[in-house]
Amino acid sequence: MASADTASAGAAADTDTIEQQVADWIDDNWDPDLTLGEWWQRLADSGYCHPSLPTEAGGLGLSQSEALRVMRILADHKVVGPPPGLGYMLAAPTIAEHGTPEQIQRYLPSILNGRQAWCQLFSEPNAGSDLAGLQTRATPDGGEWRVTGQKVWTSQGHAADMGMLLARTDADLPKHRGISYFALEMDQPGVEVRPLKEMTGRTFFSEVFMEDAVVADDAMIGGKGDGWRVGNTTLAHERSSIGAGSAGFIMAAPGTKAGHFDRRVGDIVEAASKRRVGGHAPGVGMKLYERWTQLARELDRTDDPVLRQEIIELYTLLRVNRLNLQRARDPRQRTGGEANIAKLFDAELHRRFRDVSLRIVQADGMLAGRSMATDPQIAELALHASAPSIYGGSDQIQKNILGERTLGLPKEPGPDRDTPFTELPKNG
Numbered sequence: 413m414a415s416a417d418t419a420s421a422g423a424a425a426d427t428d429t430i431e432q433q434v435a436d437w438i439d440d441n442w443d444p445d446l447t448l449g450e451w452w453q454r455l456a457d458s459g460y461c462h463p464s465l466p467t468e469a470g471g472l473g474l475s476q477s478e479a480l481r482v483m484r485i486l487a488d489h490k491v492v493g494p495p496p497g498l499g500y501m502l503a504a505p506t507i508a509e510h511g512t513p514e515q516i517q518r519y520l521p522s523i524l525n526g527r528q529a530w531c532q533l534f535s536e537p538n539a540g541s542d543l544a545g546l547q548t549r550a551t552p553d554g555g556e557w558r559v560t561g562q563k564v565w566t567s568q569g570h571a572a573d574m575g576m577l578l579a580r581t582d583a584d585l586p587k588h589r590g591i592s593y594f595a596l597e598m599d600q601p602g603v604e605v606r607p608l609k610e611m612t613g614r615t616f617f618s619e620v621f622m623e624d625a626v627v628a629d630d631a632m633i634g635g636k637g638d639g640w641r642v643g644n645t646t647l648a649h650e651r652s653s654i655g656a657g658s659a660g661f662i663m664a665a666p667g668t669k670a671g672h673f674d675r676r677v678g679d680i681v682e683a684a685s686k687r688r689v690g691g692h693a694p695g696v697g698m699k700l701y702e703r704w705t706q707l708a709r710e711l712d713r714t715d716d717p718v719l720r721q722e723i724i725e726l727y728t729l730l731r732v733n734r735l736n737l738q739r740a741r742d743p744r745q746r747t748g749g750e751a752n753i754a755k756l757f758d759a760e761l762h763r764r765f766r767d768v769s770l771r772i773v774q775a776d777g778m779l780a781g782r783s784m785a786t787d788p789q790i791a792e793l794a795l796h797a798s799a800p801s802i803y804g805g806s807d808q809i810q811k812n813i814l815g816e817r818t819l820g821l822p823k824e825p826g827p828d829r830d831t832p833f834t835e836l837p838k839n840g
């Protein structure tokens with residue numbers, strides 16, 4: 413068995429042969445007897461883990477559409493995919509863009525080899541849509557900062573080793589200008605994570621309380637007061653990733669708390685193949701469309717004219733979404749609003765898939781869990797479907813952004829932009 417070959421992976425910039433090169437690399441490197449830690453390390457060393465990152469950040473500098481092709485080959489070969497989660501999706505590209513070379517070397521390797529999981533410490537009880545109104549403060553203390561405040565809705569906060577933290581470092585400046593962006597270590601006395609239970613029955617997110625938590629000066633990403641700009645890079649990656657949907661990988665959770673590194677990758681693949689439906693809501697794409705239409709046939713529901721109409725509307729929406737994603741990946745056609753449009757599509761598709769599936773199974777849809785006769789993911793989706801129109805910025809906020817940044821409409825009038833944060837009215 414050959415070891416990970418960085419040089420051959422680096423040649424993947426030739427787009428005509430990307431598929432073949434990735435397939436060859438998998439042939440040489442995939443071994444079901446590897447531990448997850450060993451496999452992820454090989455993937456990280458090859459650059460195929462996150463190929464759209466620049467080479468100095470551990471990627472191959474590929475375009476988004478080339479990177480997607482790499483991901484498809486990994487998914488098609490049914491190997492374990494790159495370490496999923498917010499470190500991979502958000503922290504890695506943000507630090508690659510705004511971090512110093514030293515910060516890139518410090519944080520990126522342990523994201524790409526799955527050793528550390530990250531969470532996003534942005535939203536607060538009084539700062540969600542109005543994120544720039546956040547009140548968590550970071551105060552200088554020698555060569556470090558002391559952080560005090562509360563975050564909420566922190567996805568995977570209980571499983572994270574590190575947090576992307578937005579905190580106010582100067583309250584005398586207007587609200588967008590007094591924020592800084594930090595890489596915060598979650599395991600320290602000043603950080604308390606309180607998991608919350610969702611209506612799906614799961615614990616996906618947490619509240620995070622910080623009381624004099626410590627973060628070093630050199631863990632600030634971007635300059636002091638640059639947090640709004642850096643945070644917007646994170647949000648842009650969040651919106652485009654949510655809108656693009658999932659590649660359908662076999663996944664294992666990263667980070668020290670999940671602790672999967674010593675598992676044999678062959679066992680992870682086998683467990684995934686036996687799990688016909690995962691415990692989570694399914695991805696809303698063509699595969700789910702095919703599954704639901706098949707279910708409609710099996711349950712003899714295809715004569716229902718309303719259901720037929722809803723199914724064809726769903727299909728149309730999926731096709732239009734695909735065109736929007738294609739445009740997003742083509743620099744000649746891109747207009748700038750595609751990520752927000754894709755995020756709106758994702759929220760709408762969740763609602764439509766929910767409604768279609770409930771119309772197919774009717775009252776059965778009220779039954780959650782594996783005892784359900786039809787498909788347990790229907791109940792899961794029904795309970796989850798309202799979340800995508802909130803997380804990553806609500807539907808209304810996507811529309812505001814499209815209006816202001818893409819269509820050039822005037823911003824809402826208000827004192828926000830120029831008034832010191834201390835002088836702005838606040839809730840709570």
Ligand SMILES: Cc1cc2nc3c(=O)[nH]c(=O)nc-3n(C[C@H](O)[C@H](O)[C@H](O)COP(=O)(O)OP(=O)(O)OC[C@H]3O[C@@H](n4cnc5c(N)ncnc54)[C@H](O)[C@@H]3O)c2cc1C
Nearest residue numbers: 532533534535540541565566567799802803804805806808
């Ligand atoms: C499943 C899930 C996971 C999440 N994970 C994370 C995470 O990991 N990290 C994190 O930091 N956050 C996370 N969030 C939080 C998410 O980003 C916020 O919930 C979201 O930004 C909305 O903020 P809010 O809940 O405070 O609602 P609010 O901002 O109070 O909004 C309430 C309503 O008012 C509307 N509204 C507000 N302002 C305007 C306006 N100017 N114009 C028009 N309408 C407006 C909104 O659209 C919404 O309908 C998560 C949320 C969910 C549901």
